[in-house]
Amino acid sequence: MASEQDVRARLQRAGQEHLLRFWAELAPESRAALLAELALLEPEALREHCRRAAEACARPHGPLPGLAERLRPLPAERVGRASRSDPETRRRWEEEGFRQIALNKVAVLLLAGGQGTRLGVTYPKGMYRVGLPSRKTLYQLQAERIRRVEQLAGERHGTRCTVPWYVMTSEFTLGPTAEFFREHNFFHLDPANVVMFEQRLLPAVTFDGKVILERKDKVAMAPDGNGGLYCALEDHKILEDMERRGVEFVHVYCVDNILVRLADPVFIGFCVLQGADCGAKVVEKAYPEEPVGVVCQVDGVPQVVEYSEISPDTAQLRASDGGLLYNAGNICNHFFTRGFLKAVTREFEPLLKPHVAVKKVPYVDEEGNLVKPLKPNGIKMEKFVFDVFRFAKNFVAFEVLREEEFSPLKNAEPADRDSPRTSRQALLAQHYRWALQAGARFLDAHGAWLPELPGLPPNGDPPAICEISPLVSYSGEGLEVYLQGREFQSPFILDEDQARELLQPQES
Numbered sequence: 001m002a003s004e005q006d007v008r009a010r011l012q013r014a015g016q017e018h019l020l021r022f023w024a025e026l027a028p029e030s031r032a033a034l035l036a037e038l039a040l041l042e043p044e045a046l047r048e049h050c051r052r053a054a055e056a057c058a059r060p061h062g063p064l065p066g067l068a069e070r071l072r073p074l075p076a077e078r079v080g081r082a083s084r085s086d087p088e089t090r091r092r093w094e095e096e097g098f099r100q101i102a103l104n105k106v107a108v109l110l111l112a113g114g115q116g117t118r119l120g121v122t123y124p125k126g127m128y129r130v131g132l133p134s135r136k137t138l139y140q141l142q143a144e145r146i147r148r149v150e151q152l153a154g155e156r157h158g159t160r161c162t163v164p165w166y167v168m169t170s171e172f173t174l175g176p177t178a179e180f181f182r183e184h185n186f187f188h189l190d191p192a193n194v195v196m197f198e199q200r201l202l203p204a205v206t207f208d209g210k211v212i213l214e215r216k217d218k219v220a221m222a223p224d225g226n227g228g229l230y231c232a233l234e235d236h237k238i239l240e241d242m243e244r245r246g247v248e249f250v251h252v253y254c255v256d257n258i259l260v261r262l263a264d265p266v267f268i269g270f271c272v273l274q275g276a277d278c279g280a281k282v283v284e285k286a287y288p289e290e291p292v293g294v295v296c297q298v299d300g301v302p303q304v305v306e307y308s309e310i311s312p313d314t315a316q317l318r319a320s321d322g323g324l325l326y327n328a329g330n331i332c333n334h335f336f337t338r339g340f341l342k343a344v345t346r347e348f349e350p351l352l353k354p355h356v357a358v359k360k361v362p363y364v365d366e367e368g369n370l371v372k373p374l375k376p377n378g379i380k381m382e383k384f385v386f387d388v389f390r391f392a393k394n395f396v397a398f399e400v401l402r403e404e405e406f407s408p409l410k411n412a413e414p415a416d417r418d419s420p421r422t423s424r425q426a427l428l429a430q431h432y433r434w435a436l437q438a439g440a441r442f443l444d445a446h447g448a449w450l451p452e453l454p455g456l457p458p459n460g461d462p463p464a465i466c467e468i469s470p471l472v473s474y475s476g477e478g479l480e481v482y483l484q485g486r487e488f489q490s491p492f493i494l495d496e497d498q499a500r501e502l503l504q505p506q507e508s
Contacts (some may be wrong), residue, residue, distance in 0.1 A: 119410075143188075276394050
């Protein structure tokens with residue numbers, strides 16, 4: 001272990017000697033823990049990290065000057081549309097996706113390094129229950145979608161296949177996530193096909209470039225953003241593991257979208273048939289000022305431009321069809337070839353520029369008292385997973401319907417958007433639509449028919465509560481055999497047991 005003298009010298013070179021200011025007060029075990037943590041921080045890299053954080057925070061925020069002239073929508077030939085394509089084209093995409101899954105060439109990769117702080121919980125978001133009748137967590141819903149898509153691909157191609165699940169965690173989420181998966185028997189997935197790994201942490205920094213102590217013996221650290229994926233892939237030899245398994249295509253997604261379709265065969269097939277090395281699912285922006293990044297081109301190069309970087313005038317621009325010119329909202333749902341990820345980790349990752357996130361960071365004051373700030377006091381530097389789009393040789397976007405594929409969980413109740421309530425409503429509304437399309441009718445508690453309302457009011461509950469297990473249907477397929485011409489009383493859960501029961505001959 002590095003000595004106190006060595007660590008002091010390293011901190012002096014980095015301009016961060018204050019991190020040992022409580023040294024005399026620390027017990028031997030606390031001193032050892034602090035030295036071990038500080039010894040991992042390279043002086044030159046630490047000095048540069050703090051300098052860049054302070055400089056980035058000092059830059060003026062808001063729309064980037066001159067951006068409007070450099071901005072263009074993606075060319076139409078590089079954009080696929082799930083809902084606006086003819087059935088034969090969509091069938092061809094889906095069949096290609098299932099073919100690749102059946103060949104064991106597709107993996108999914110979950111970005112799960114963040115905690116549920118904004119939700120008001122201390123555990124990882126994937127463990128959250130939004131209040132579904134089944135009480136399933138986000139992790140369980142996602143695991144069951146993997147099992148279903150494996151089953152569908154296997155049935156189509158007469159084989160057994162595996163979609164490996166890679167889960168990028170952080171120091172804060174790895175332990176609870178691994179324990180949760182073990183407690184739930186990995187949701188009946190083979191543990192050998194669930195690979196968890198940690199992203200790196202970076203020190204939180206004050207506005208004037210000083211590393212923050214969260215305790216007298218501990219530096220305030222934070223995950224390096226979802227763009228920390230690329231260093232983590234290299235750190236833990238994940239691409240080598242994918243190569244051993246024969247994986248060629250990777251679906252990367254964020255943990256908090258309750259509607260996410262893991263290893264979506266339509267998306268995978270579209271990207272493969274387009275010869276893409278990198279792709280992004282997008283949804284049409286709901287309104288010009290919606291706070292989502294826009295997938296577009298800057299100087300002819302694909303990238304995501306943050307909503308805060310686009311001027312209001314540019315955000316309002318209309319295309320010839322009357323829709324927003326810049327309407328491709330980024331939803332953190334991406335396709336990569338393994339070859340592209342390898343090129344990023346070997347060549348392009350050092351070129352990624354970190355972004356500033358101004359946060360409330362607990363700290364110890366000069367007297368050693370713990371302070372929980374009421375307003376932002378520190379900088380966390382993060383890289384974004386989408387910042388690699390500009391390195392792609394063949395980038396594509398794939399537009400999907402928001403009501404079918406995107407409802408993020410970010411805010412605690414009683415927030416108006418992106419809350420447990422809106423996530424729950426989005427999933428139950430989707431399942432209600434699927435059930436109606438399959439020919440089901442619903443009754444209230446008194447046996448009266450409930451109205452059929454396929455178009456639901458915004459943020460409203462469907463007339464009937466109907467939850468369909470992902471193990472029964474991945475995207476609404478195959479439900480007619482269970483639901484056609486039948487009446488069900490709300491609330492209704494169609495799980496595997498109920499599905500088997502509905503297939504039994506009915507007594508006359």
